[in-house]
Amino acid sequence: MTGIPTVLDERFRAAAAASGDLDVAYDVLDDTPVGPLLVGVSERGLCRVGFDPEPEAELERLARQFGPRVLRTPKALDGVRRELDEYFAGCRHAFDLELDLRATPEFHRRVLEELNRVEYGHTTTYGALAAQVGAPRAARAVGTAMNRNPLPIVLPCHRVVGANGSLTGYGGGLDRKEWLLRLEGALL
């Protein structure tokens, strides 16, 4: 992509990751069961999981939200890659990653924190989540918070379904939601 020798390119990217000068280190995991995933970490923790295989818009958004020093540095994502691999293999039921939600508005953050309590293999509803954050009439706003979840899979918005049990919607598409729920045994 850069037209320079791979060794030199990789050496710079590793040095950049080690320098502590990056706002966001990211990588694209090409071969997950739900397709390519863009994952990003800031100095505070995981700040992005994106389904969009074309990362252009994602990079612009990361630069706007966290600062322009956004660089692909696979090494910095080793821990995230490992936990996701374990999750997809069915042997990890909870993530131990630090999360950076500073770019998420306060109400959405509260909803996401509540969402994070929904356990592997279980589901909840938009209305129930709304009630749990003390805003029982805000089911629609909870839906918006799910749709804008910056960390899908890790913050399990796929575990939120309609009051009648239907899958309703998913930012990454209903196929992926269904796949994730089947993986967890929440759908048979």
Added chain:
Amino acid sequence: MSCAGIPPFERFYESHSGVVLAFLRRRAGRDRADDLFQETFLRALRAYGRLEHGEHLRAWVLTIAANAVVDAARRERPTAELAVEPAVEDELPPVEELAQLTDGLPPKERAAVVLRYGYDLDYDTIGAAIGSNEQAARQAASAGVRRLRKEKEQR
């Protein structure tokens, strides 16, 4: 936070790394170019968060590369260099001194003047840096100098 017009560093690096490496190989030789390449982009990364706009990034990173070459030469021949130009840490690098002098010039003329007289780059490289060719770089530098002279006379 990101300002309008400043691309994510990844895009900046992809766009300019090839030109920077070619420049360093010409100026410092193949053996040294690899180390200087890394140093150049680490310096650029450090400063990138303080950029106020995204114009002339190629010229900007080439001035950083030129500085890295000069600094490496100083490290290798410290006494000879020190006699001519003390390497004081907080001294303004030439680009910033010239940047102040040339503040009122149109962007292309300014970049050409700074790269030519601040960093002694050849017109071919400057042409690439301002997204043009050797002749345009020559003309921009000379137009810039004429304009500066005129401004000085009017003062």
